[in-house]
Amino acid sequence: MSEFITVQVGQCGNQIGQAFWPHALKEYGLIGNCDRKKPLPHHYYNSFFYNPDGLSFSSLEEMKKCNIKARALLVDMEDSVVERFQTCNLRHLFDKTCTLSSYPGSGNNWAVGHFTHGREQREMFLDMLQTSVEKCDSPGGFISTFSLSGGTGSGLGSAIVEMLADEYPRINRLVCCVHPGESQDVVTAPYNIALCLSKLKEHANVVIPVDNKVLFEMCSRLHMTKDMKCWKPYRNINTVIVKHLLNVTSCARFPGSTNMSIRDLTTTMVPFQGLHFLASSMSPISLVNAEDIPVNQRQTNVLADLCFKSNQLMSVAPLKGVVNSISLLARGDITPAALSTYASKVRSKVKWAGWSSQETKTAYCKKPPHDHPRSLTCLSNTDSMGYFFENTLANFYTLYRKKAHVHHYTGVDGFDDSFLRCVENLRDIIDKYDLHQAAVDLPRRKIVR
Ligand SMILES: Nc1nc2c(ncn2[C@@H]2O[C@H](COP(=O)(O)OP(=O)(O)OP(=O)(O)O)[C@@H](O)[C@H]2O)c(=O)[nH]1
Numbered sequence: 457m458s459e460f461i462t463v464q465v466g467q468c469g470n471q472i473g474q475a476f477w478p479h480a481l482k483e484y485g486l487i488g489n490c491d492r493k494k495p496l497p498h499h500y501y502n503s504f505f506y507n508p509d510g511l512s513f514s515s516l517e518e519m520k521k522c523n524i525k526a527r528a529l530l531v532d533m534e535d536s537v538v539e540r541f542q543t544c545n546l547r548h549l550f551d552k553t554c555t556l557s558s559y560p561g562s563g564n565n566w567a568v569g570h571f572t573h574g575r576e577q578r579e580m581f582l583d584m585l586q587t588s589v590e591k592c593d594s595p596g597g598f599i600s601t602f603s604l605s606g607g608t609g610s611g612l613g614s615a616i617v618e619m620l621a622d623e624y625p626r627i628n629r630l631v632c633c634v635h636p637g638e639s640q641d642v643v644t645a646p647y648n649i650a651l652c653l654s655k656l657k658e659h660a661n662v663v664i665p666v667d668n669k670v671l672f673e674m675c676s677r678l679h680m681t682k683d684m685k686c687w688k689p690y691r692n693i694n695t696v697i698v699k700h701l702l703n704v705t706s707c708a709r710f711p712g713s714t715n716m717s718i719r720d721l722t723t724t725m726v727p728f729q730g731l732h733f734l735a736s737s738m739s740p741i742s743l744v745n746a747e748d749i750p751v752n753q754r755q756t757n758v759l760a761d762l763c764f765k766s767n768q769l770m771s772v773a774p775l776k777g778v779v780n781s782i783s784l785l786a787r788g789d790i791t792p793a794a795l796s797t798y799a800s801k802v803r804s805k806v807k808w809a810g811w812s813s814q815e816t817k818t819a820y821c822k823k824p825p826h827d828h829p830r831s832l833t834c835l836s837n838t839d840s841m842g843y844f845f846e847n848t849l850a851n852f853y854t855l856y857r858k859k860a861h862v863h864h865y866t867g868v869d870g871f872d873d874s875f876l877r878c879v880e881n882l883r884d885i886i887d888k889y890d891l892h893q894a895a896v897d898l899p900r901r902k903i904v905r
């Protein structure tokens with residue numbers, strides 16, 4: 457099984473990381489209710505953990521003795537969030553030499569994160585990156601997490617994705633980035649989001665944006681039946697994001713009838729260079745273990761639930777647009793026959809781009825999530841995503857037309873014509889989506905000619 461290196465950038469990226477590692481450990485049966493009958497074969501752990509001496513372990517305590525480390529790079533230009541990794545109960549998993557922090561952050565400014573910190577931190581980041589890659593036998597991907605609206609996440613995060621592309625072009629770069637949704641809590645967010653997405657268009661292989669507002673509403677809905685005192689928005693939102701990331705990588709980490717590496721995913725899902733922004737949904741979405749949910753409230757039909765708006769991680773309606781490609785990733789006790797029937801149903805329901813092979817790609821691994829007997833994740837490349845970019849550009853222009861806050865960006869060394877390039881890139885994405893939408897009714901051969 458191939459290895460993944462996670463790159464957590466900024467407050468949001470690192471807080472997602474804080475949720476990621478406990479869930480990953482639970483998935484491998486190393487913490488929580490480990491009712492595994494027999495231990496997992498050793499090489500499965502290698503996807504996320506480096507085992508320097510190849511020793512056997514079956515608990516967190518033993519991991520500590522064996523000096524096992526998470527394949528994680530922790531980066532923030534404020535020190536408080538990454539410092540928590542050195543004091544939490546999983547601290548022995550995080551190598552201090554894989555942490556890069558500074559003070560006092562990027563002040564919600566993409567340009568400061570991208571150029572000022574990007575330049576200052578470059579050498580140190582590349583050193584820790586090289587060390588981490590050298591600890592992999594068969595690196596399968598970089599998984600980066602950060603917010604699109606914070607200065608460090610959007611700015612340094614996108615600079616890091618560019619460094620990954622320059623230094624290791626053959627290792628795929630999957631980015632899960634957090635959009636603030638309509639409730640933009642950072643004044644300069646419209647600039648940061650546009651500038652970051654433009655860089656991700658150039659340097660990432662697959663981008664899965666998720667929307668805080670959508671996730672917030674999703675978690676509020678789920679929480680209605682629970683004790684309101686436990687309501688911790690980011691914690692719950694991050695749990696959903698983490699479960700999604702674990703599902704997306706599951707078919708590359710565990711055996712099953714059809715594996716799917718990040719490279720396979722990229723090849724299948726990205727028919728045109730630059731159009732690699734995927735809409736995602738998953739089922740079940742729950743914040744509690746299956747056994748803690750009353751039987752009559754359990755989401756048992758994950759196949760049917762998947763298309764519901766309430767299961768989307770972004771406010772795009774993928775199945776309403778023209779679809780370029782779709783992948784379904786199944787885990788646990790879903791039978792291949794049920795999956796294939798569902799895939800055919802999806803295939804017949806969507807409006808395919810005229811040139812596409814109209815195939816719904818499926819992948820399956822038998823290891824279920826740690827808290828449910830099965831799960832299904834849907835990734836789609838659809839022109840509905842074009843509206844997301846149109847909104848991004850419209851929000852950008854609301855500020856830019858008045859040249860509001862512009863001086864904070866243009867005054868940063870290296871920024872030059874970044875606004876211009878960003879607008880060009882976003883327009884290019886929108887134009888490409890329009891082009892493929894126009895192609896919907898054309899038979900395939902006409903396009904080929
Ligand atoms: N889902 C989620 N969103 C978060 C979290 N923390 C912050 N955000 C969102 O991220 C955006 C702000 O980005 P931050 O990650 O705090 O900023 P940063 O990358 O540290 O950048 P600077 O602080 O400006 O240097 C806001 O839209 C927040 O709503 C989190 O733990 N989870």
Ligand SMILES: [Mg+2]
Binds near residue numbers: 466467561606608
């Ligand atoms: Mg910060």
